[in-house]
Amino acid sequence: MKKIISCGCQSGCKNGHCACLKKGKKCADKCQCIACSNPFNKVTNTHALSNCARCHIMTVAALTETELNKRHELSCGCEHATLGNLLENYYCSKCNEPYYYSFCMNEVVNANGMWHCKACGTCRDNSEWHCKYCKKCTYGLTLECENCGRNSPYMPE
DSSP states (O other): OOOOOOOOOSSOSOSTTOHHHHTTOOOOTTOOOSSOOOGGGGOSOGGGSOHHHHHTHHHHHTOOHHHHHOEEEOTTSSOEEETTGGGSOEEOTTTOOEEEEETTTTEEEETTTEEEETTTTEEEETTEEEETTTOOEEEOTTSOOTTTOOOOEEOOO
């Protein structure tokens, strides 16, 4: 049985104490929060957001209609896509490569070559991994961690 998340925040659901915000969810009708300002409440399709967009939810929730409609060129050069479409994986209609907007890098990135480390809160190259021992990202999937010397390729979702 799936556990239902709810909160009873009195601080407006805008900090790390809110159970819904921590889980990346909207506050539900059953929540008993006061003056709720959970930024996930402002986003229509929260489950489709890229990990980077989820990590930068305050920025995403504050985007204007003009910003959401701004077109960005994909690095393949085949076409442009709106920022609104790039909040989730967007597939180029010509080459079928997946792209998303990286708020960490302030640019459109190819999802096949990048990933967003939730633990570090940054977009990383696919040749990097997150070390579960020293809790930092490091280079080289088959190499030891350059920070602590251990070898434990682990990439959090």
